Amino acid sequence: MQTTHKVLYQSASSMKKLKSGSVDLVVTSPPYPMIEMWDDVFKNMNPAIGNALAKEDGDAAFELMHQFLDKVWNEMVRVLRTGGFACINIGDATRTVHDHFKLYPNHSRIQSACYKKGLTPLPAVIWRKQTNAPNKFMGSGVLPAGAYVTLEHEYVLIFRKGGKREFITARDRAFRQQSALFWEERNQWFSDVWMDLKGARQMLTDKNVRKRSGAFPFELAWRLINMYCVKEDMVLDPFLGTGTTMLAAMAAGRNSTGIEIDANFKEIISAQADEIVDFANEYIRERLRRHEAFVMDRLEAGKPLKHVNAHYDFPVIMNQEKNLKFNPLTRVKNTDPGVWTVAYSETAEWESTLENAVGIEPATATAADRKNRKGKHQNATTEHMPANTKPDHHPISKPDNQPDQQPDEQPESKTEKYQQLELKL
Ligand SMILES: C[S@@+](CC[C@H](N)C(=O)[O-])C[C@H]1O[C@@H](n2cnc3c(N)ncnc32)[C@H](O)[C@@H]1O
Numbered sequence: 001m002q003t004t005h006k007v008l009y010q011s012a013s014s015m016k017k018l019k020s021g022s023v024d025l026v027v028t029s030p031p032y033p034m035i036e037m038w039d040d041v042f043k044n045m046n047p048a049i050g051n052a053l054a055k056e057d058g059d060a061a062f063e064l065m066h067q068f069l070d071k072v073w074n075e076m077v078r079v080l081r082t083g084g085f086a087c088i089n090i091g092d093a094t095r096t097v098h099d100h101f102k103l104y105p106n107h108s109r110i111q112s113a114c115y116k117k118g119l120t121p122l123p124a125v126i127w128r129k130q131t132n133a134p135n136k137f138m139g140s141g142v143l144p145a146g147a148y149v150t151l152e153h154e155y156v157l158i159f160r161k162g163g164k165r166e167f168i169t170a171r172d173r174a175f176r177q178q179s180a181l182f183w184e185e186r187n188q189w190f191s192d193v194w195m196d197l198k199g200a201r202q203m204l205t206d207k208n209v210r211k212r213s214g215a216f217p218f219e220l221a222w223r224l225i226n227m228y229c230v231k232e233d234m235v236l237d238p239f240l241g242t243g244t245t246m247l248a249a250m251a252a253g254r255n256s257t258g259i260e261i262d263a264n265f266k267e268i269i270s271a272q273a274d275e276i277v278d279f280a281n282e283y284i285r286e287r288l289r290r291h292e293a294f295v296m297d298r299l300e301a302g303k304p305l306k307h308v309n310a311h312y313d314f315p316v317i318m319n320q321e322k323n324l325k326f327n328p329l330t331r332v333k334n335t336d337p338g339v340w341t342v343a344y345s346e347t348a349e350w351e352s353t354l355e356n357a358v359g360i361e362p363a364t365a366t367a368a369d370r371k372n373r374k375g376k377h378q379n380a381t382t383e384h385m386p387a388n389t390k391p392d393h394h395p396i397s398k399p400d401n402q403p404d405q406q407p408d409e410q411p412e413s414k415t416e417k418y419q420q421l422e423l424k425l
Pocket of ligand 1: 011013028032213215238239240242261262
């Protein structure tokens with residue numbers, strides 16, 4: 001398998017180089033209107049924005065900034081395929097203009113713009129961020145009627161173009177199966193509040209650079225790509241910045257196109273792409289380790305898993321997880337300026353820690369032995385997962401997806417190894 005990744009250094013207000021219907025998923029975060037760090041970017045797009053800010057007309061500036069973003073959303077809708085998704089990370093802004101403090105509701109302005117352009121809005125994610133910002137207690141302190149709620153969340157708005165995507169060819173269906181999520185991930189990732197987006201490892205980029213550039217965490221792009229498209233699909237980020245979406249697409253075996261107006265990001269994008277093989281493979285291994293820790297916890301709780309994954313030979317909850325497979329990265333190559341190809345292995349290389357667990361544990365294992373062994377999974381245990389991701393948690397059913405969410409209760413023959421493991425536990 002091989003994927004290709006291209007960065008175009010230009011404005012996203014026109015995407016002439018991209019064919020209509022050629023993109024399966026958009027993952028992006030625009031410059032945020034009325035957040036001061038992006039004022040100059042907007043002023044360069046339209047001098048009228050500078051005039052509005054100079055006249056301290058916040059409402060006019062807000063609307064003009066969004067009118068610029070509307071051009072990008074128009075193009076986004078054109079290049080998206082029918083059945084494709086758009087995930088837009090955006091935060092609202094609070095600002096005092098002309099001595100008047102108020103909220104500029106970016107998320108609802110973008111939500112309604114995309115709705116008017118014909119996209120289907122879907123339930124959004126609230127990304128809860130913990131900040132120690134100095135303005136945490138804004139307004140009148142502890143005195144009533146003049147203090148303001150602290151903004152500590154952003155949104156990931158989610159849209160679909162048209163109806164459900166169909167997977168018609170055998171190849172499409174096979175890629176979809178291989179791109180499945182683990183059941184326990186599905187419960188966590190499809191929750192409407194993301195409390196902690198720290199992944200197994202932070203991106204290589206310096207933390208300050210990421211902050212200055214408004215970069216989102218690798219885990220945010222990684223999740224969305226895994227949730228809303230399949231292997232070898234095309235992912236677009238029209239506001240690429242440091243290249244997080246492209247790196248997550250590389251790691252997930254998707255193709256990507258990034259658009260970025262500021263050529264100063266070239267160096268950082270290249271440096272990170274050069275390092276993606278090791279970074280992505282460790283990220284994949286971490287995901288497998290977390291699954292095995294989940295399996296151990298579930299077995300210890302006396303809850304059997306009914307199916308076995310064909311590539312890793314470990315237990316899984318649902319029949320749909322049987323063909324789930326990651327392709328480890330083998331090589332990244334910078335073929336042309338701003339173009340990379342990534343090659344992948346077809347072999348799902350993985351040394352299971354569960355096999356060791358089966359091997360080392362005598363049938364007479366005590367509770368202390370088990371506790372000891374569990375310590376081996378310390379970094380990946382479900383104890384650190386949010387409550388709604390623990391195996392006991394059954395999410396509220398929704399009519400559209402009810403059958404997907406419940407563990408598959410169909411009996412199925414298991415490998416001898418896991419039957420033994422279950423007996424021992
Ligand atoms: C919020 S940042 C995106 C950060 C990115 N998600 C990351 O993880 O690094 C918005 C980016 O949009 C870029 N930008 C601003 N106006 C643009 C335009 N008209 N076309 C393309 N990119 C633009 C900015 O330079 C900035 O890098």
